[in-house]
Amino acid sequence: MASCLVVLTALLGLTCAIKIDRTPLLMPGVAPQKADTYMCYTMKLNSNMEQNLVGFLPNTSHVVHHMLLYGCPEPGSQERVWNCGGDMSGTSGDDNAQETSPVCQSDEKILYAWAHNAPSLELPEDVGFQVGGETNIQYLVLQVHYNDQVKDYHNKDGKKDHSGITLLHTMEELPRQAGVIVMLANGRIPAQRQEVVDIACPIVENTEIHPFAYRVHTHKLGKAVSGYVIQDGKWNLLGKRDPQTPQMFYPVADDKLVLSAGDIIAARCTMDNPHEHAVKMGSTMMDEMCNFYLMYWTEKPYAPVSQDSCVSLGPPYVYWDTFGLKDIPADSSKP
The missing domain is CATH 2.60.120.310 (Copper type II, ascorbate-dependent monooxygenase, N-terminal domain)
Incomplete structure (x- = not known):
């Protein structure tokens, strides 16, 4: 440095x-x-x-x-x-x-x-x-x-x-350590169809996680990306965004939220594929991506959690209801 x-x-x-x-x-x-x-x-x-x-x-x-x-x-x-x-x-x-x-x-x-x-x-x-x-x-x-x-x-x-x-x-000593959890999906978007790409994982570590910022990422087919934490059956919004706007880290919807073991983090990307061919998830610009980044802090002496990713098989294999999630927010597919 x-x-x-x-x-x-x-x-x-x-x-x-x-x-x-x-x-x-x-x-x-x-x-x-x-x-x-x-x-x-x-x-x-x-x-x-x-x-x-x-x-x-x-x-x-x-x-x-x-x-x-x-x-x-x-x-x-x-x-x-x-x-x-x-x-x-x-x-x-x-x-x-x-x-x-x-x-x-x-x-x-x-x-x-x-x-x-x-x-x-x-x-x-x-x-x-x-x-x-x-x-x-x-x-x-x-x-x-x-x-x-x-x-x-x-x-x-x-x-x-x-x-x-x-x-x-x-060089200053800081009392809170930052970390990032990345949610992402595989799968494919069918031709000439709007499709949702769903991701969900339970939090498995006992450390208290304080989210403060989120970021979304898709390529050209993405219309909306939303992220939630589900606590005792209640869906709490972390953030939602049109991925065609600047893909920066934005403040979470509620900075008082605290995530802990047993909570479920969930993300949804709404994709609109006008092409006459399916588009797969992948790393090139001809492919698509569905990512939701959650940036958080933990109090020292606790380190950032080792659970730093959440991966879904994506469509047509996995959706939120496949995970058994209920009471899905009606506006989860809107920016």
């Missing part, structure tokens, strides 16, 4: 005067050669010193479809830049970036996501993603998914991409 120390409290509107560093994590000048290339670039953290990530400032170009920031014990490759998703067949135009490998060797944690011109994100007061030191996150990995405009980087002028994120981080 950068050693230059600055105070950004007034600039960012943070309510507590903590000292914050800014460190850019940007692609080091790459030229993706084909659409739907996923490329990763890593940063080693200080293993002798824990820090807290408290904000994320995106810096993107027109060739970026979306970005994800991961925390890893070890990166998926020892290369400087590597292919790390999609069809795994793209090349970056960099002699050091021919390897295809996963994002992390194991235990990958999503810390931040960006798409659709989303603005910056600042975490609430006293909340941070704890990284480095003795934590399990020793590396940060930036994953960038490139769209079909990469042809602009094939010119002889040598144009390169430097998209990425400026990290806001502090």
Whole structure:
């Protein structure tokens, strides 16, 4: 991390005067050669010193479809830049970036996501993603998914991409640790039909989970995404959004909600497929995605929960009623 120390409290509107560093994590000048290339670039953290990530400032170009920031014990490759998703067949135009490998060797944690011109994100007061030191996150990995405009980087002028994120981080001790639960689905959307894609999982850990932000993600067929927590049979809204609007993290509908073991988290994506062919869930822009990200905090000494994902088989195999869920909100398919 950068050693230059600055105070950004007034600039960012943070309510507590903590000292914050800014460190850019940007692609080091790459030229993706084909659409739907996923490329990763890593940063080693200080293993002798824990820090807290408290904000994320995106810096993107027109060739970026979306970005994800991961925390890893070890990166998926020892290369400087590597292919790390999609069809795994793209090349970056960099002699050091021919390897295809996963994002992390194991235990990958999503810390931040960006798409659709989303603005910056600042975490609430006293909340941070704890990284480095003795934590399990020793590396940060930036994953960038490139769209079909990469042809602009094939010119002889040598144009390169430097998209990425400026990290806001502090050495200050913070009492609350941030985490992310990602809900996602597989399956397919039938031709010329509106379809719902449903996801649900029980919370299995005893730690109290305090959600504070959510983010939705689909591709072009998505019309609405909604998320709920079901407590004692009651559906409590976490958030709902039109996924064609900026895909930033928005405040949850009720910041007083506390999730605990036995609660059920549920998400629904409403898809409208006008094509004469079915569209499957997948990683390319021709595929679809149904994602609901829930960002939360836990009080120290409790760490973020290990239950960081919830996956559904999706249509035509699984729906909310398949899970035995009842009293489904009538407006769950509306943004």
